[in-house]
Amino acid sequence: xxxxxxxxxxxxxxxxxxxxxxxxxxxxxxxxxxxxxxxxxxxxxxxxxxxxxxxxxxxxxxxxxxxxxxxxxxxxxxxxxxxxxxxxxxxxxxxxxxxxxxxxxxxxxxxxxxxxxxxxxxxxxxxxxxxxxxxxxxxxxxxxxxxxxxxxxxxxxxxxxxxxxxxxxxxxxxxxxxxxxxxxxxxxxxxxxxxxxxxxxxxxxxxxxxxxxxxxxxxxxxxxxxxxxxxxxxxxxxxxxxxxxxxxxxxxxxxxxxxxxxxxxxxxxxxxxxxxxxxxxxxxxxxxxxxxxxx
Numbered sequence: 636x637x638x639x640x641x642x643x644x645x646x647x648x649x650x651x652x653x654x655x656x657x658x659x660x661x662x663x664x665x666x667x668x669x670x671x672x673x674x675x676x677x678x679x680x681x682x683x684x685x686x687x688x689x690x691x692x693x694x695x696x697x698x699x700x701x702x703x704x705x706x707x708x709x710x711x712x713x714x715x716x717x718x719x720x721x722x723x724x725x726x727x728x729x730x731x732x733x734x735x736x737x738x739x740x741x742x743x744x745x746x747x748x749x750x751x752x753x754x755x756x757x758x759x760x761x762x763x764x765x766x767x768x769x770x771x772x773x774x775x776x777x778x779x780x781x782x783x784x785x786x787x788x789x790x791x792x793x794x795x796x797x798x799x800x801x802x803x804x805x806x807x808x809x810x811x812x813x814x815x816x817x818x819x820x821x822x823x824x825x826x827x828x829x830x831x832x833x834x835x836x837x838x839x840x841x842x843x844x845x846x847x848x849x850x851x852x853x854x855x856x857x858x859x860x861x862x863x864x865x866x867x868x869x870x871x872x873x874x875x876x877x878x879x880x881x882x883x884x885x886x887x888x889x890x891x892x893x894x895x896x897x898x899x900x901x902x903x904x905x906x907x908x909x910x911x912x913x914x915x916x917x918x919x920x921x922x923x924x925x926x927x928x929x930x
């Protein structure tokens with residue numbers, strides 16, 4: 636009899652723990668986001684979202700194209716996807732791409748610039764010389780992301796293409812960057828900042844949200860170049876926690892969320908919807924229609 640009671644108790648206890656695990660999982664919102672947002676998401680947005688809603692934030696950062704590849708290949712599941720380029724969403728739309736995305740909203744921008752380590756021997760030249768001259772000095776260590784996996788890497792290549800024409804210097808890209816996937820420069824987006832801060836790099840290509848949020852000294856590019864990240868957000872189709880995903884979108888685009896982004900150096904924009912606008916959940920339609928007040 637005692638053994639039977641003990642067995643029943645074990646089943647009941649196991650059931651309680653299992654229920655608790657399912658409940659906790661159901662209250663967790665998984666967000667896959669562009670690696671340039673890692674500090675803002677983990678240190679600012681995530682904690683604020685948890686405090687405001689009681690839900691648990693769980694983030695995963697990486698190059699936007701890489702994240703899309705993982706979603707499409709069913710290697711990782713998420714509720715919300717935040718990309719640094721609108722074109723990435725298109726790779727997740729339609730039956731041929733798994734129908735992961737039906738709609739997405741552009742909500743912020745962040746210009747490309749050059750961040751540098753203030754202890755670097757090249758720091759002064761970055762402040763006094765034209766950016767292309769400073770970045771082609773012998774021995775300078777430059778960091779950037781993979782143009783195939785991350786929009787920032789592609790934007791960097793685009794920047795050099797424009798610079799070659801503007802400065803009439805057809806060898807500039809090769810002298811500064813080498814090959815598009817030069818292993819001495821290309822590294823995962825989520826590690827780029829850490830390597831710069833650790834002194835492993837002298838300079839690198841970043842967005843303003845990275846340099847502002849982490850107080851990295853930076854040199855802005857001349858006004859001839861207007862290259863920037865265009866952040867988008869969507870709740871993925873068949874999301875494990877769709878309600879939680881909608882809750883996260885609503886928070887990020889709330890007054891509190893927008894102020895957090897501004898403080899992190901992001902240029903917040905009035906949301907613009909792409910794809911099938913009629914598929915936007917009813918409780919997000921008003922959120923996405925809210926204009927951004929002039930600052």
